[in-house]
Amino acid sequence: MIPYADALKLLLAQSRALEDEWCRSSDASSRFLAEPVHALRALPPFTNAAMDGYAFASEGNVLTAGSEYQVGGLIAAGAPPPANAEAKVWEITTGAALPAGLDCIVPLERVERLEAGRIRLREALIGGQNVRQRGSDVAIGTQVGAAGQRVDPALRMMLAALGVDRIKVRRKPRVALLSTGAELIANPSLPLGEGQIYAANAPYLEASLRAMGAEVIANTTLGDDAQTFAAQMREVAARVDVVVSTGAVSMGRHDFIPASLRAADARLLFHKVAIRPGKPLLAASLREGPLFIGLPGNPIAAAVGFRFFVVPVLRAMLGMPLETPLRVPLSESVRVAAGLRRFLKARLRYSPSSGIGLELLEGQESYRIGSLLQANAWAVLHEDTNELPAGTLVDALPRDAGGGWFID
Amino acid sequence: MIPYADALKLLLAQSRALEDEWCRSSDASSRFLAEPVHALRALPPFTNAAMDGYAFASEGNVLTAGSEYQVGGLIAAGAPPPANAEAKVWEITTGAALPAGLDCIVPLERVERLEAGRIRLREALIGGQNVRQRGSDVAIGTQVGAAGQRVDPALRMMLAALGVDRIKVRRKPRVALLSTGAELIANPSLPLGEGQIYAANAPYLEASLRAMGAEVIANTTLGDDAQTFAAQMREVAARVDVVVSTGAVSMGRHDFIPASLRAADARLLFHKVAIRPGKPLLAASLREGPLFIGLPGNPIAAAVGFRFFVVPVLRAMLGMPLETPLRVPLSESVRVAAGLRRFLKARLRYSPSSGIGLELLEGQESYRIGSLLQANAWAVLHEDTNELPAGTLVDALPRDAGGGWFID
The missing domain is CATH 3.90.105.10 (Molybdopterin biosynthesis moea protein, domain 2)
Known part of the structure; x- marks a missing residue:
C-alpha cells in the first residue's frame, strides 16, 4: 500500500499540460x-470624462465660483470632436475623450446655464477632477x-x-468513463431486477468532469466481463487523455481490472493506496498513451478517488496550480486510527461569533450518498493523526472541484 | 431617489417563478x-454486503474463533442468487444482496480457506457487521x-x-442584452477610432447570465439612436423574460432610454436608486410582459446593477431563495458618507490565526476593471454607515453569482 502523497506524485509525473x-x-x-x-x-485607451458636465482647462489655477465662460460646443462620447480651436470650455458626455489641454470636468449640476451658450460656475473648481487618465x-x-x-x-x-x-x-482534457459491475442498470427507465442497482457513479463523474471543463468522450456501463472491458479500452484508449473506471479493482472474484491491464501491456503505477475510503484505487499508464485511473465502485470511494486523484491530474493537464486546502478548526473532537489518509464528508460553517468551523458529518460509510448531499467540504485527515480535539486545524477542500465554497 | 431595498422589492414583486x-x-x-x-x-434498495467476504447467519450469537463452516456457494453482485436452501454460509461480493436470514459479513482476510468448500474463522464474529441495511x-x-x-x-x-x-x-430565463453607446465597438478585430472603446459590459453580462443558467436570446450593440433602440426592443420584448440594457439611463443628452420607455408605454418601476456605483439605474415593466432593467454604462456600475438587481430577479424566476450575505469583519477601517448603499470591490481572506477578514480594494472608481479582477467579493455597506472601524461586521457576497466563494 502506497501513501497518498506518493501515489499522487506518481500520477502527476505522468500528467503533462495539454497542448494549447x-x-x-x-x-x-x-x-x-x-x-x-x-x-x-x-485602459482607458484615452483620457476621458468620468461624468456628464463641462470640460475646462484649469491650467493649474482654481477657477472661482461665479466666473463665467463661453462653451465651445458638445463633445459626445463616440462622436468625432468638433472643430473649434478657439474654445477653452466644452460640454462633454461621460466617456468622451478629453481634448488636449483640458484637465477637469465640472458636473452638470454645479453649473448654471446662461444665455447664448454661456455658463457660470456655482462652485470653485480645482483642476484634475472627474477625469480618467489614459492607462490609469x-x-x-x-x-x-x-x-x-x-x-x-x-x-x-x-x-x-x-x-x-x-x-x-x-485543449479540453478528453476522458472516457467505464463503469463495471453486473449489478448496474444505467437506464433509469428500466425496472431493477433482483440484486440490481442503478448506476450512480457515472452520472456523478460525468457531471463533475463537465463542470471542470473536460470532455466526456465515452460513458459506458459494462458488466463484469474482462473481454468486454478490454474491447472498450481498445475502443477509447487512443482517443482520450484519461480513462476512468469504477469497480473491479478490489481483490474479489470479479475484480478483473488489474489482470486486464497486465494483459494490455499497461504500466501499473500503483494499486491500493493508504486512504479511506477508496483503498483499492489503481492507476496505470496505458500503452496508447492515456492514464488509467481505476476507482472503486462504492459511490463515496469513487467520489473521493475522483476528487483527490482525477481532479489533480486534470488540473495539471489544464495548467492549473495545485489546490491549497484551507486550514480550519474542527468543530468537534474526533478519534481515528492512524496510518491512512482519510477523506471525510464535512460541512464548513461560518458565523461572526464563532468564525469558521468544520463539522464532520454523520454517515461516513462509503455507500451513503445522503451525507454527500449535506456536505460542502472534504475534511482531509493526515496519516499521523489519531486523537483530534475540537479546534484542531485540519485541511479542508470544497466538495466539488472548481465550484468554490458554498458556506452557510 | 429610491432606497435599494425598496427598489429591489418593486422588482421582485414583478418576478414570478417561471413555468416548470x-x-x-x-x-x-x-x-x-x-x-x-x-x-x-x-437506498440501498436491498440489504447487501459492504465488502467481499462470507455471509453468515449469526442469529444473535457470537461465532467463536476457530469454528468451521461449509460454504454453500457464491453470491455475486448482480447475479441471480444460487438455489441452495440448505446453506447457512455463503461467499459474497460487495454489493450483493444478502439472502433472508443472513446478518453479517466476515471479510475475506479473517477467514481461512480449508478443503472441500469449508472455511474456518480466524476471529470471533459478532452479528450485524459489514451489512448495509435496506433504506439505511x-x-x-x-x-x-x-x-x-x-x-x-x-x-x-x-x-x-x-x-x-x-x-x-x-424553464431557463430568457434574457436580451442591449448595449447602448456610440463609442462602443463590439468586434475586437476592428481597430478603435478616435474616442471609441471596445464593448466590455456585454461579454461580462453574457458570461454571467450563462453561468447562472439563463439563455441569452439577443446580444446587440446599438449606438445612441433612440429609434434603433425602440426597434430592437420591439424585436425582443415578446420573446424574453428580461431585457437588460447598458448605458443611456443618466441625465445626459444621449440618455434616451427613459423617454423611449415612455414612448413604448412601459410602466416605470423606478429610475435612480440610492446606491453607489450605479445610481442612474432604471427598471420598468414592458407592455409585452418582460421586465426591463437599464444598467448604467460604466463597467463596474453595470456589474453592480447585474449582481444586485438582475441576479435577484433571475433567482426569483428560478425559484431560488434570496441570497444570505456573510457577516464578516472589515480588515481595515473605512469612512463613507452615509445615505447611499455602497457596493465595493473586496477580497475575502482567511487564515487560521486571524480568521475571516474582508479587505476593501484600491481603485473603487466605476471605470476600473483591474480591481474587479482582484476581487472575490462585494462588500455591501448599508445606508446608515459612516465611520466603520476595522473589525466592523459588514455584509459580503461572492463576486460572481452562483460561483461560490473563492477564498485564499
Missing part, C-alpha cells in the same frame, strides 16, 4: 489560459491573466475591454 | 428543481432535493441512484 489552442475570447468562458495575458493597450486602470504591458487561470466573467470583461480577439487556452 | 418543465435527470446538470424531490425507492442511507419518502435547488453532481448521483428518470425543473 487558439480560442476566440467570446468562446473562452470556463476555458483555461495557456499563457499569461498582457495588456497590449492601455491598466497600463500597457500589465499582466491581466495568468497561465492556468479560468476565464471567468470578469476576465471576459477585461479581455473585451482590451480588444483581445483570440487567446491561447489549453 | 420536465427534464431528463441526465440533462439536468445546472438546472433548478421546480419542486421538492422525494425518494420513491429506498435513504428511506422511502425522504426529501432529497428542495425546490429551487441547483442540480449539482452530488444531486445527479442521488437522482441516478434512486432511478429518477425525469424531474421538473424551471
Whole structure:
C-alpha cells in the first residue's frame, strides 16, 4: 500500500499540460489560459470624462465660483470632436475623450446655464477632477491573466475591454468513463431486477468532469466481463487523455481490472493506496498513451478517488496550480486510527461569533450518498493523526472541484 | 431617489417563478428543481454486503474463533442468487444482496480457506457487521432535493441512484442584452477610432447570465439612436423574460432610454436608486410582459446593477431563495458618507490565526476593471454607515453569482 502523497506524485509525473489552442475570447468562458495575458493597450485607451458636465482647462489655477465662460460646443462620447480651436470650455458626455489641454470636468449640476451658450460656475473648481487618465486602470504591458487561470466573467470583461480577439487556452482534457459491475442498470427507465442497482457513479463523474471543463468522450456501463472491458479500452484508449473506471479493482472474484491491464501491456503505477475510503484505487499508464485511473465502485470511494486523484491530474493537464486546502478548526473532537489518509464528508460553517468551523458529518460509510448531499467540504485527515480535539486545524477542500465554497 | 431595498422589492414583486418543465435527470446538470424531490425507492434498495467476504447467519450469537463452516456457494453482485436452501454460509461480493436470514459479513482476510468448500474463522464474529441495511442511507419518502435547488453532481448521483428518470425543473430565463453607446465597438478585430472603446459590459453580462443558467436570446450593440433602440426592443420584448440594457439611463443628452420607455408605454418601476456605483439605474415593466432593467454604462456600475438587481430577479424566476450575505469583519477601517448603499470591490481572506477578514480594494472608481479582477467579493455597506472601524461586521457576497466563494 502506497501513501497518498506518493501515489499522487506518481500520477502527476505522468500528467503533462495539454497542448494549447487558439480560442476566440467570446468562446473562452470556463476555458483555461495557456499563457499569461498582457495588456497590449492601455485602459482607458484615452483620457476621458468620468461624468456628464463641462470640460475646462484649469491650467493649474482654481477657477472661482461665479466666473463665467463661453462653451465651445458638445463633445459626445463616440462622436468625432468638433472643430473649434478657439474654445477653452466644452460640454462633454461621460466617456468622451478629453481634448488636449483640458484637465477637469465640472458636473452638470454645479453649473448654471446662461444665455447664448454661456455658463457660470456655482462652485470653485480645482483642476484634475472627474477625469480618467489614459492607462490609469491598466497600463500597457500589465499582466491581466495568468497561465492556468479560468476565464471567468470578469476576465471576459477585461479581455473585451482590451480588444483581445483570440487567446491561447489549453485543449479540453478528453476522458472516457467505464463503469463495471453486473449489478448496474444505467437506464433509469428500466425496472431493477433482483440484486440490481442503478448506476450512480457515472452520472456523478460525468457531471463533475463537465463542470471542470473536460470532455466526456465515452460513458459506458459494462458488466463484469474482462473481454468486454478490454474491447472498450481498445475502443477509447487512443482517443482520450484519461480513462476512468469504477469497480473491479478490489481483490474479489470479479475484480478483473488489474489482470486486464497486465494483459494490455499497461504500466501499473500503483494499486491500493493508504486512504479511506477508496483503498483499492489503481492507476496505470496505458500503452496508447492515456492514464488509467481505476476507482472503486462504492459511490463515496469513487467520489473521493475522483476528487483527490482525477481532479489533480486534470488540473495539471489544464495548467492549473495545485489546490491549497484551507486550514480550519474542527468543530468537534474526533478519534481515528492512524496510518491512512482519510477523506471525510464535512460541512464548513461560518458565523461572526464563532468564525469558521468544520463539522464532520454523520454517515461516513462509503455507500451513503445522503451525507454527500449535506456536505460542502472534504475534511482531509493526515496519516499521523489519531486523537483530534475540537479546534484542531485540519485541511479542508470544497466538495466539488472548481465550484468554490458554498458556506452557510 | 429610491432606497435599494425598496427598489429591489418593486422588482421582485414583478418576478414570478417561471413555468416548470420536465427534464431528463441526465440533462439536468445546472438546472433548478421546480419542486421538492422525494425518494420513491429506498437506498440501498436491498440489504447487501459492504465488502467481499462470507455471509453468515449469526442469529444473535457470537461465532467463536476457530469454528468451521461449509460454504454453500457464491453470491455475486448482480447475479441471480444460487438455489441452495440448505446453506447457512455463503461467499459474497460487495454489493450483493444478502439472502433472508443472513446478518453479517466476515471479510475475506479473517477467514481461512480449508478443503472441500469449508472455511474456518480466524476471529470471533459478532452479528450485524459489514451489512448495509435496506433504506439505511435513504428511506422511502425522504426529501432529497428542495425546490429551487441547483442540480449539482452530488444531486445527479442521488437522482441516478434512486432511478429518477425525469424531474421538473424551471424553464431557463430568457434574457436580451442591449448595449447602448456610440463609442462602443463590439468586434475586437476592428481597430478603435478616435474616442471609441471596445464593448466590455456585454461579454461580462453574457458570461454571467450563462453561468447562472439563463439563455441569452439577443446580444446587440446599438449606438445612441433612440429609434434603433425602440426597434430592437420591439424585436425582443415578446420573446424574453428580461431585457437588460447598458448605458443611456443618466441625465445626459444621449440618455434616451427613459423617454423611449415612455414612448413604448412601459410602466416605470423606478429610475435612480440610492446606491453607489450605479445610481442612474432604471427598471420598468414592458407592455409585452418582460421586465426591463437599464444598467448604467460604466463597467463596474453595470456589474453592480447585474449582481444586485438582475441576479435577484433571475433567482426569483428560478425559484431560488434570496441570497444570505456573510457577516464578516472589515480588515481595515473605512469612512463613507452615509445615505447611499455602497457596493465595493473586496477580497475575502482567511487564515487560521486571524480568521475571516474582508479587505476593501484600491481603485473603487466605476471605470476600473483591474480591481474587479482582484476581487472575490462585494462588500455591501448599508445606508446608515459612516465611520466603520476595522473589525466592523459588514455584509459580503461572492463576486460572481452562483460561483461560490473563492477564498485564499
